Amino acid sequence: MLRTRQKQIRCFELEGAESQDYLNFIDKNAPLLQNYLLLFKSPIPPEVQQSLQKHELAYSFSSKELRGKAGDQVVLYEALGKEPESLKSPQSPQVQIYERHIRSGEEIDSPCSLVILGNVNHGAKIHTAQNISIYGKCEGIIICMGVYMVLQNIYSSHLVFQGEILSQAHLERINENTKLKLITKNGDIVNIKDIA
16 A cells, blocks of 8 residues: 655755765765755765765755745855855854744754753754853754753754764753753763753
């Protein structure tokens, strides 16, 4: 019996690069791309296909233009070797403070440290090149490339810290009580410490 399911997914369209550029992009961002479809607009070189399979990423090739709303934020800029304009501006703030909840479907991509005084709802996504402090419950996707995170309770398995997806054991440690936790890294070791 045929079973069908319709799903709404997020997709990255990739085109116009050399094999090595694709490989650099995939290797650097593989943990962040796990829940996306990579759609190549030109045939995929064999070495790129091998890297996609090694990282167990979903991908396809189609020169057809997809309907859909283009994203207004580029989250994976580092792998492209480009620096966002906001990082170059001397007037850009060093810390952004959100005195509210982050809604489902909302995406924040910031070169600054972030302080969030509300909840991060399921379906929200936050990417920061610096540190993050969340003082409410977190059900969304968090990608932090900074030196530390301050978190209280995590109800999401999509927590990436300095390019590493935190394990179930790390999440259990964060959630073992309702105290705020300071999360840092020393080499490959993730340290989680109660702070309040």
